[in-house]
Amino acid sequence: MTCDEIDDLLAAYALDAVDDDERAAIEDHLATCEHPERHEVDSLRAAAIGLATLAEEREPSVALEARLLASVERGSETRPRPGVGYIAGRPRRDLRWAGALVAGVVLMVAGFVAGALLFSGDDGSGEALVQVVQKDAMRMRAEAVAGESPVTVTLAGLGRLPEDVGYQVWAVRDDGWVTVGICNTDEDGWWEGDFDFALRPDDALAITIEPREGSPTPTGEVVLRSTGWERTAQ
Amino acid sequence: MGSSRAAPAAGAPATDDPIDAPTDDRVDERALARRLQARDASALAELYRAHRQRAFGLAYRVLGDAPAAEDAVQSAFLALWQQADRIAPEGSLGALVMTIAHRRAVDLARRRAAERVHTHRTSAAFDGPTADVAEAIPDEEAQAAFARVLDDPEGTRRRVAAALDRLPVEQRMVVELAYFEGLTHRAIAERLGLPGGTVKSRLRLGLGHLRDALDTGAPETGAPDTGVTRDGRGEEERA
Numbered sequence: 001m002t003c004d005e006i007d008d009l010l011a012a013y014a015l016d017a018v019d020d021d022e023r024a025a026i027e028d029h030l031a032t033c034e035h036p037e038r039h040e041v042d043s044l045r046a047a048a049i050g051l052a053t054l055a056e057e058r059e060p061s062v063a064l065e066a067r068l069l070a071s072v073e074r075g076s077e078t079r080p081r082p083g084v085g086y087i088a089g090r091p092r093r094d095l096r097w098a099g100a101l102v103a104g105v106v107l108m109v110a111g112f113v114a115g116a117l118l119f120s121g122d123d124g125s126g127e128a129l130v131q132v133v134q135k136d137a138m139r140m141r142a143e144a145v146a147g148e149s150p151v152t153v154t155l156a157g158l159g160r161l162p163e164d165v166g167y168q169v170w171a172v173r174d175d176g177w178v179t180v181g182i183c184n185t186d187e188d189g190w191w192e193g194d195f196d197f198a199l200r201p202d203d204a205l206a207i208t209i210e211p212r213e214g215s216p217t218p219t220g221e222v223v224l225r226s227t228g229w230e231r232t233a234q
Numbered sequence: 235m236g237s238s239r240a241a242p243a244a245g246a247p248a249t250d251d252p253i254d255a256p257t258d259d260r261v262d263e264r265a266l267a268r269r270l271q272a273r274d275a276s277a278l279a280e281l282y283r284a285h286r287q288r289a290f291g292l293a294y295r296v297l298g299d300a301p302a303a304e305d306a307v308q309s310a311f312l313a314l315w316q317q318a319d320r321i322a323p324e325g326s327l328g329a330l331v332m333t334i335a336h337r338r339a340v341d342l343a344r345r346r347a348a349e350r351v352h353t354h355r356t357s358a359a360f361d362g363p364t365a366d367v368a369e370a371i372p373d374e375e376a377q378a379a380f381a382r383v384l385d386d387p388e389g390t391r392r393r394v395a396a397a398l399d400r401l402p403v404e405q406r407m408v409v410e411l412a413y414f415e416g417l418t419h420r421a422i423a424e425r426l427g428l429p430g431g432t433v434k435s436r437l438r439l440g441l442g443h444l445r446d447a448l449d450t451g452a453p454e455t456g457a458p459d460t461g462v463t464r465d466g467r468g469e470e471e472r473a
Contacts, residue, residue: 009419012437016337017412017419019418046329046448047445048333048441050444051413051444054391054398055294055295060300060303064286067308071308072278156299156300
């Protein structure tokens with residue numbers, strides 16, 4: 001790539017709008033020069049960071065910090081393993097550390113729903129529970145301590161419903177479905193909050209669309225449903 | 235389904251998040267950088283808590299869904315951790331986080347688009363370039379500009395929004411397609427049916443205007459001409 005060609009791409013580079021080969025060529029060039037290209041790129045990149053301020057700040061799930069720190073603890077073993085949920089669990093003390101060792105990565109398998117309950121311990125009581133259910137772009141993550149309220153639920157990719165209906169979250173048990181709570185997503189398909197409900201270690205989760213006040217039994221479309229829990233020893 | 239009106243939706247969004255240390259806290263970034271270089275994992279946690287919302291918001295804007303955005307953010311912070319020895323302590327860690335988070339989000343968006351036929355979420359979120367920390371560190375003259383942009387994010391946001399509004403729509407469009415949709419200049423040309431040179435020219439002009447609006451540092455003598463003057467006039471677009 002000639003110097004003129006590189007100069008021509010500096011703005012695209014600053015916006016991350018170049019392909020991998022171009023990026024490598026530009027960075028090779030920048031590594032060997034001081035001025036003026038370096039300063040040009042830096043000033044354009046600072047402007048690009050200005051663009052970043054237009055993105056609305058959002059709160060990632062509580063589990064992200066835990067996954068990040070768990071990845072650091074695992075050192076080089078940072079790559080998620082497709083189709084596997086795993087945890088090195090311990091009773092959580094608070095939400096911040098609920099998943100500190102709950103490095104759960106649950107991926108969609110065979111194009112439908114994969115779910116996992118990630119916990120450790122023999123009876124499950126008092127253990128950190130994390131469940132992730134995903135179908136296409138729709139995703140639910142639930143975190144709780146077994147047998148204790150609340151359940152923290154994050155929904156993503158579920159379209160905002162009309163005002164008179166909501167997404168009702170259910171604990172699926174052998175003796176029937178029990179209401180966990182009901183909510184609605186925002187215009188971006190996002191919701192996160194706590195439900196006053198104590199999950200059992202053997203509860204599966206499901207979401208149906210119900211009247212906003214909730215239904216005693218599921219009547220609407222099942223939007224997401226876990227396939228069951230997966231317990232993985234560390 | 236029932237028909238009666240509902241009480242407010244159960245489960246109001248959590249407000250008592252124990253990890254929610256104020257994100258606007260001024261952290262001593264120089265000390266933080268040194269702690270990162272000393273392999274102090276608590277420094278990474280501090281850095282994450284200070285910038286997670288902004289980084290995640292940006293990744294979400296690019297990727298459009300939370301799981302992928304979390305992958306990109308996690309990957310960005312891991313890159314910072316793994317390449318901490320390349321961090322310039324005098325630099326703006328916030329700017330570094332945002333630069334790498336955006337790059338990882340864009341990489342993931344392109345990889346996901348290429349693999350869209352597959353039903354699984356990408357497992358390659360950690361496969362990004364390994365040298366992006368060093369490449370993202372600006373030279374000393376630009377450090378102040380980087381810090382200034384994020385020191386007053388609200389002011390920056392207002393100035394950028396106003397500058398974008400003033401851009402010719404064709405420039406604004408290519409800048410937004412590049413930055414927020416993660417398209418390469420070639421992909422933009424293909425999508426808009428434009429010659430490649432026109433897209434590169436519009437990117438150069440548009441970003442140059444934003445640079446002027448933010449005063450992040452116009453090129454000095456001898457710098458490549460971006461075609462943008464201080465009065466906001468640009469060169470004729472090349473076909």
